[in-house]
Structure formats: structure tokens, C-alpha cells
Amino acid sequence: MTRRSVALTVAILAAVAVLCGGMVGLPVMLFGQMQAEAAACELPSAPQASPVPSVGEWNSAQTTHATVIVSVGRQRRVAPRGYVIALAVAMQESTLRNLANSTVPESLDIPHDGVGSDHDSVGLFQQRPGWGSVRERMTPSYAAGKFYEALVGVDGWERMRLTDAAQAVQRSGTPEAYQKWEDDAEALAAQILGLPNIDDIGGGDPTAPCGADDLGPVPVGPGGWVQPIRATIVSPFGPRGGRLHAGVDLSRQDVRGDPIRAAASGVVEQVKCDWYTTCDRDGSTNQRGCGWYVDIRHPGDVVTRYCHMIRRPEVSIGQRATAGTVIGFVGSSGGSSGPHLHFEVHVDVPEGPYHANGANAVDPVAWMRERDAPLGPGT
Numbered sequence: 001m002t003r004r005s006v007a008l009t010v011a012i013l014a015a016v017a018v019l020c021g022g023m024v025g026l027p028v029m030l031f032g033q034m035q036a037e038a039a040a041c042e043l044p045s046a047p048q049a050s051p052v053p054s055v056g057e058w059n060s061a062q063t064t065h066a067t068v069i070v071s072v073g074r075q076r077r078v079a080p081r082g083y084v085i086a087l088a089v090a091m092q093e094s095t096l097r098n099l100a101n102s103t104v105p106e107s108l109d110i111p112h113d114g115v116g117s118d119h120d121s122v123g124l125f126q127q128r129p130g131w132g133s134v135r136e137r138m139t140p141s142y143a144a145g146k147f148y149e150a151l152v153g154v155d156g157w158e159r160m161r162l163t164d165a166a167q168a169v170q171r172s173g174t175p176e177a178y179q180k181w182e183d184d185a186e187a188l189a190a191q192i193l194g195l196p197n198i199d200d201i202g203g204g205d206p207t208a209p210c211g212a213d214d215l216g217p218v219p220v221g222p223g224g225w226v227q228p229i230r231a232t233i234v235s236p237f238g239p240r241g242g243r244l245h246a247g248v249d250l251s252r253q254d255v256r257g258d259p260i261r262a263a264a265s266g267v268v269e270q271v272k273c274d275w276y277t278t279c280d281r282d283g284s285t286n287q288r289g290c291g292w293y294v295d296i297r298h299p300g301d302v303v304t305r306y307c308h309m310i311r312r313p314e315v316s317i318g319q320r321a322t323a324g325t326v327i328g329f330v331g332s333s334g335g336s337s338g339p340h341l342h343f344e345v346h347v348d349v350p351e352g353p354y355h356a357n358g359a360n361a362v363d364p365v366a367w368m369r370e371r372d373a374p375l376g377p378g379t
């Protein structure tokens with residue numbers, strides 16, 4: 001490290017003065033929660049209606065409708081999880097065909113791919129008259145737009161089971177019927193977006209605001225590990241104030257609201273904010289605890305932990321995360337004196353939550369360096 005970079009690091013340390021841990025105290029300040037949303041969202045691409053080639057068992061007409069559904073979602077800046085839900089609904093309702101209805105004479109005069117007879121429902125999403133005119137409901141971009149409009153109004157839709165989110169919009173007589181299409185919908189959405197997997201959207205997560213493709217790709221080391229955030233190590237792993245600082249603190253200027261990524265693929269084991277800590281507001285060094293945090297269990301009994309998020313994380317327990325999945329956003333909840341990520345690595349962690357603790361914590365700096373994903377601001 002050069003003298004200049006040492007000086008810079010010291011300056012950052014002084015400026016950020018980030019520490020976590022400490023005893024119970026009083027919450028101090030509120031914060032503007034929308035900053036996380038400020039992550040640059042690129043301009044969405046325009047809906048595309050020109051025919052596209054068939055994909056797998058879906059013919060050209062069906063994939064063209066699917067492309068419109070995805071494009072409208074992008075235009076409306078719906079998180080990619082929304083495209084998957086919309087596709088699954090259209091697969092279930094119409095097998096991705098724009099259906100007229102034999103009991104709705106007007107619908108038979110409008111271009112259609114088939115004729116259904118369910119009540120007075122028409123179109124890809126089998127929408128009934130409350131959703132718009134017959135012609136509107138049989139216009140795929142309109143039908144998709146109305147679907148997304150309703151979906152994003154469902155509180156917590158990003159974290160629901162697919163069929164629960166779908167049912168909250170569709171109110172179908174067979175509420176479980178959408179679930180079986182999840183894999184097909186994910187595969188088709190990924191193919192339309194030109195990705196091997198929907199989770200590979202720019203190394204990000206389908207539930208991230210604006211789509212994680214807008215957060216930029218992250219390099220993945222040969223062992224499949226990535227930096228959770230690209231930032232300076234402001235407090236190392238090791239003894240601190242008479243106890244073990246079981247992780248490493250990462251920060252830099254304007255880090256608040258930056259996406260935090262899963263360091264490797266695994267299953268989300270814990271998403272929590274304990275009662276004794278501060279959750280949706282900044283904490284302080286007089287507080288204790290992690291604030292909002294996530295634990296991810298990786299193959300080989302390794303668990304990573306991510307603390308002090310700005311608000312409820314973007315993932316839920318049991319969810320699979322790939323390396324780079326956006327799991328939440330940097331904040332300062334809990335025992336924290338300023339916005340930073342407190343990142344822990346635990347090894348030989350017995351099965352089940354609550355087993356990652358100080359006794360099995362290892363130095364994340366050494367761990368990540370050995371996996372070709374060294375922590376730090378990079379070059």
C-alpha cells in the first residue's frame with residue numbers, strides 16, 4: 001500500500017468512523033428510505049411487437065406475446081420477478097394465446113389465436129370486463145400493462161410464492177394453478193432477455209428495483225465467489241473493544257442504498273431484524289445487533305452474514321440465491337454508527353439457523369482473498 005493510499009484509507013476511516021456492536025441505547029435519527037431506489041435505472045426498451053422465433057415448445061405467436069409481456073414489464077420498470085409472474089399467468093390462462101370468447105361476439109371480430117368460453121373473459125390473461133373494453137383486453141400490451149398495474153399494487157408481491165402473487169391479481173377459482181408454470185416462465189423470460197438463467201440478470205437479482213440488470217454486472221471468481229459490495233475495509237475482523245468483531249466492515253462515500261450481493265450461491269437461511277435493535281431507521285454505536293440482516297448457507301456448511309441493511313431485505317427465507325444476487329441495500333440499522341456492510345463468514349456451521357456465531361466465524365478478508373474475490377475498493 002502506498003503512502004498516499006494509506007493516507008486515503010485513514011481519511012476514509014476518519015470520515016466514515018464506522019463501528020458496529022455496542023450496548024443498548026437510544027435510536028437517533030430517521031432517514032430518507034427511498035435512497036435505495038436511486039440506483040441508476042436505465043431507460044427501458046420500447047415494447048416490441050414484431051414476430052419473434054419460437055422458443056422450445058412455444059411457437060412464434062406465443063413467444064411474440066411473451067416478448068410483449070416482458071417488454072411492457074421493462075417499460076414499466078417492474079422487477080424481473082414480475083415478468084415471470086405475468087408469463088406464468090398467461091401460460092395458465094391462455095397458454096400464451098390471445099383468446100376470443102364464443103360468448104362475446106365482438107371478440108370474434110378481433111384478431112385472435114383461439115376461442116375460449118370462460119365467462120366473459122378474453123385475451124392472454126383472460127381478463128373480465130372490469131379490466132377494459134373487449135378490444136383493449138385483446139391487445140396484448142394493454143392486457144399486460146393492466147396486469148402489472150395490479151401486481152405492483154399487491155403489498156410484498158416480490159417475495160410471495162408465484163401462485164400467491166398471481167392469485168392476488170387474478171382471483172381465480174384455481175389459485176394453485178399458476179405455480180406449476182414457474183420453471184417454464186423463468187426459462188422463457190431468460191430466453192427472451194438473452195440470458196442463460198433469469199437469476200443471471202447482470203449478476204443481480206430478479207426482485208431488485210428496476211431489475212438488477214440496471215445495477216451492472218459483477219465479476220465472479222473461478223470458485224463462484226463475488227464481493228458483496230465494492231468498498232474499503234474500514235474495520236477488520238478480530239478483537240475489538242474487549243470482544244470479537246466477528247466480521248469485517250466495508251464502506252465508502254455514498255455507500256448508503258448500494259446493492260448488497262450474495263457472495264456465493266446458496267439458500268437464504270435467515271432474514272431478520274431482532275426486537276432489541278433498530279430496523280427501519282439508523283442505529284448508533286449505543287445500539288447492539290445487526291439491524292436488518294441476511295444469512296446465506298452455502299455448500300460445505302459455510303454461512304455468510306450481511307448486517308445493517310437499510311430496510312427489509314429483498315430475499316426471503318428458503319429462497320435460492322446465486323453469486324451476485326442482490327439481497328438488500330446498505331444502511332445503518334442496528335448497532336452501527338454510519339452506513340456500511342458488516343460481512344461475516346462462518347465455517348463448519350451445523351444445520352439450521354442460529355448456529356453461525358463468534359466461535360465459527362473466520363476472517364472474511366482471508367476467506368475472500370483465497371477465493372479470488374478479494375474485498376476492497378478494487379482498482
Ligand SMILES: [Zn+2]
Pocket residue numbers: 019020021235245247248249342343
Ligand atoms: Zn462490523
